[in-house]
């Protein structure tokens with residue numbers, strides 16, 4: 001088990017993971033695929049697909065927690081909260097590192113659900129939710145940022161990376177989920193290029209990049 005030192009958060013996460021598993025079946029019936037990235041690239045899809053969880057698995061959540069703890073990330077930014085599953089793993093790590101999470105979500109119904117979800121955990125005061133298009137709401141966010149998790153629509157990965165790149169500290173990690181989706185090809189090309197100042201590894205469609213000193 002993970003996060004047992006936050007029992008309320010653990011209970012909320014268990015319920016969210018169960019709901020996300022049910023939702024994945026609904027997604028499969030609607031789209032005919034288990035590919036959670038289908039149709040998620042275009043700008044018009046910003047809210048249209050917003051009803052679905054499309055969440056990280058428990059194992060991916062633990063990976064986020066481990067990475068954030070390992071680099072002592074106290075200032076973490078997330079693009080795409082959905083119903084808050086990944087947010088809670090990241091917020092727990094941020095809190096355990098004496099820091100905070102800034103997360104983002106554009107879908108109004110999900111924002112309302114997120115406020116209630118975070119309030120039901122021990123982590124509410126470690127989370128700032130920015131409501132609206134992250135390409136705008138993240139503009140005022142200052143550095144240094146220790147870790148960035150990209151999990152909104154893939155066509156916005158590159159604009160958000162470019163927006164926050166000056167604020168990412170040396171040694172910061174950028175984790176990009178579903179990065180082999182065609183709409184994230186521009187992002188992947190940039191972080192795999194030495195000019196980005198990052199070194200990047202891709203496995204199971206998750207790209208992990210480190211900002212080199």
Ligand SMILES: C[S@@+](CC[C@H](N)C(=O)[O-])C[C@H]1O[C@@H](n2cnc3c(N)ncnc32)[C@H](O)[C@@H]1O
Nearest residue numbers: 054055056080082085086105106133134152153
């Ligand atoms: C794949 S889901 C995120 C899943 C979540 N990270 C988790 O693991 O629980 C993507 C979410 O990003 C949101 N999103 C997409 N584009 C966005 C944007 N430009 N600004 C803010 N949120 C966005 C969608 O509404 C959707 O809820």
